[in-house]
Structures are given as structure tokens and as C-alpha cells.
Amino acid sequence: xDGFIRLNRKFFKGKYWEQKRTFSLAEAWLDLIFQAxxxxxxxxxxxxxxxxxxxxxxxxxxxxRYLARRWGWGVEKTxxxxxxxxxxxxxxxRTEQGESILKLCNYDSYNPLPNTDRYTNQYTDRTxxxTxxxTxxxxxxxxxxxxxxxxxxxxxxxRVFSNxxxxxxxxxxxxxxxxxxxxxxxxxxxxxxxxxxKASLIxxxxxxxxxxxxxxxxSDAKAHFARxxxxxxxxxxxxxxxxxxxx
Numbered sequence: 287x288d289g290f291i292r293l294n295r296k297f298f299k300g301k302y303w304e305q306k307r308t309f310s311l312a313e314a315w316l317d318l319i320f321q322a323x324x325x326x327x328x329x330x331x332x333x334x335x336x337x338x339x340x341x342x343x344x345x346x347x348x349x350x351r352y353l354a355r356r357w358g359w360g361v362e363k364t365x366x367x368x369x370x371x372x373x374x375x376x377x378x379x380r381t382e383q384g385e386s387i388l389k390l391c392n393y394d395s396y397n398p399l400p401n402t403d404r405y406t407n408q409y410t411d412r413t414x415x416x417t418x419x420x421t422x423x424x425x426x427x428x429x430x431x432x433x434x435x436x437x438x439x440x441x442x443x444x445r446v447f448s449n450x451x452x453x454x455x456x457x458x459x460x461x462x463x464x465x466x467x468x469x470x471x472x473x474x475x476x477x478x479x480x481x482x483x484k485a486s487l488i489x490x491x492x493x494x495x496x497x498x499x500x501x502x503x504x505s506d507a508k509a510h511f512a513r514x515x516x517x518x519x520x521x522x523x524x525x526x527x528x529x530x531x532x533x
Contacts, residue, residue: 292467309357314367317357319396321346324474326399339382344393349386400471400508458507459491468508482520490514
């Protein structure tokens with residue numbers, strides 16, 4: 287069967303994954319996927335000697351000794367595992383400032399970024415060919431647009447639009463708050479905590495409610511929020527750990 291099993295990243299911080307044990311080959315590979323950098327931006331790490339290295343999406347800063355300790359293996363077994371992965375073109379290896387960096391060659395297949403075609407095709411029911419088959423003609427489009435404009439200019443329509451917009455906003459807000467994987471992805475991409483993301487969602491939907499904005503779909507709401515959050519990232523206030531947004 288094709289398809290994916292959605293696994294919350296909290297699993298890798300849970301008691302089952304963190305129990306002391308010798309990793310299987312499958313667990314070691316899954317751990318590499320988990321450790322690889324998810325964000326699309328490059329992360330600059332400052333080493334103990336003051337030098338800098340760059341970790342790109344799908345890369346892991348890890349030595350053989352580190353992985354061996356993590357997996358409960360010997361260094362030689364770890365080396366054979368990585369060497370085999372390189373032969374299969376699943377992993378590439380490079381060094382920067384003397385540090386070992388692994389790259390998962392097909393990382394996008396495991397963890398596509400949100401708001402991309404690959405993400406849409408894998409995590410929704412849509413495919414690139416899922417387009418409406420009953421697209422109206424240009425003449426009908428003009429007629430529909432004219433009728434829509436006439437309806438929207440009436441006070442009665444304004445009240446209906448407002449009620450429908452508020453109902454859709456409430457339903458969408460609940461669905462986004464229940465989407466743990468999406469929330470964690472947004473948090474990682476923007477280097478925020480889940481609490482900050484949820485607080486930002488409240489402010490975002492309050493803004494939509496006040497403006498009576500009409501949402502087209504869940505994916506539209508997610509994309510709208512992601513763009514809005516980039517412009518309104520929460521910042522630390524003068525009291526230290528308390529965050530407040532620049533709204």
C-alpha cells in the first residue's frame with residue numbers, strides 16, 4: 287500500500303523511544319530521519335573552537351562515535367551501516383571544519399515542507415490532476431460575477447456573509463488547533479514553542495472574525511496563517527520568558 291503514517295515528533299521524546307536498548311537497523315534509519323534538519327533554511331552552528339558550520343535541510347551533524355553511543359552499537363557496526371547507506375545512495379557524507387555531516391538523499395520524500403506540491407499530494411487527498419471538471423465558461427463567469435456583486439451590495443447579504451464567515455472561521459480554528467503535526471511544523475519552521483503558535487492562532491482568528499474574512503478551505507487558512515505569522519512573529523518582552531506578539 288502507498289501512503290504515509292503520521293507520527294507525532296513527541297514520540298521520539300516518549301518513554302518507548304528513549305528506553306535504553308540496542309537499536310535495530312530500522313530504528314537507526316528512522317532515527318536519522320528524525321535527527322535531520324527539517325527547516326528549509328540553513329542553520330549556522332558555532333563550534334566549541336569558535337568556528338562555524340552550516341547544516342542544511344535534510345542534514346545531520348553527527349560523528350560515528352555519537353551515533354554508536356545513541357544506538358547502542360559499536361563504532362565499526364555504525365560505520366558499516368553508514369557505508370551501506372552511501373552505497374545505496376541513501377546517504378551522502380561531507381566534512382566542514384573537520385566536522386562530520388550526513389545528508390539524507392531523499393529527505394523530501396519523508397518530510398516534505400508544508401505549502402509544497404509534494405506535501406499536498408502526500409498528506410491530503412488531492413493529486414496534481416484533481417481539478418474541477420465542470421469549470422464554467424467565460425460567459426457564465428461574467429454573469430455569475432455580476433450577480434455576486436449585486437448580491438453583496440445588499441444589506442441582507444452582508445448579514446448572511448458575516449454569519450457564514452464567523453461559522454467557518456470557528457470551524458477552521460478548531461480544526462487547525464487539532465492538527466498536532468501542522469502545529470509542530472509551524473513551530474519548528476518559525477523557531478517558536480507550541481504555546482506561542484497557539485496564542486498566535488487565537489490572535490489570527492480574532493482578526494479574521496473582526497474583519498469578516500471568508501476562508502476558502504483549510505489549506506487556504508493554513509497558508510494565510512503561515513504568511514501572516516512571518517510578518518507577526520512573537521517577540522520576547524522585557525520580563526524574560528513571557529512572549530507577546532507584535533500585533
